[in-house]
Amino acid sequence: xxxxxxxxxxxxxxxxxxxxxxxxxxLKKIDETKSISAAAKSLNMSYKKAWRLIxxxxxxxxxPVIIKNIGGRHGGGTTITGYGKSLINQFETINNNCIEFLNxxxxxxxx
Numbered sequence: 001x002x003x004x005x006x007x008x009x010x011x012x013x014x015x016x017x018x019x020x021x022x023x024x025x026x027l028k029k030i031d032e033t034k035s036i037s038a039a040a041k042s043l044n045m046s047y048k049k050a051w052r053l054i055x056x057x058x059x060x061x062x063x064p065v066i067i068k069n070i071g072g073r074h075g076g077g078t079t080i081t082g083y084g085k086s087l088i089n090q091f092e093t094i095n096n097n098c099i100e101f102l103n104x105x106x107x108x109x110x111x
Contacts, residue, residue: 005106009098011091013060019091023053027088030054030066031080039078061087 010020017023029039040050057065065084069076080088 003106003111005102007098007102009095016056016060018057018060019087021095023057024088024091026050026053027057027065027080027084030078031085031088034077034079036066036068036078 008021011018026039026043026045029042030036033039033042036050036054037047040047043050054066061083063083064081065087067079067081069079
């Protein structure tokens, strides 16, 4: 196993986690499955926890992150808003830049 550096970032709003790796993965799975339940299941997360995380994000965000469509004849579903997709992209850009920076700094170390 080679030496490596690891880091996790998250974004807080008013002292509360707004975005982090797990929340971004949940949003991406919801976008893929169009379902909070299916996304939670694929991440081995309870529906209750997934809904709480999504609700927390929606309440803290400047705009809605998801839109939940109530079931009916053709079923319900969940859609990630354009704003939600932009949060995914922005977070991943920040995270990738952070990893790139840390890797460059790590290469400078004489271990």
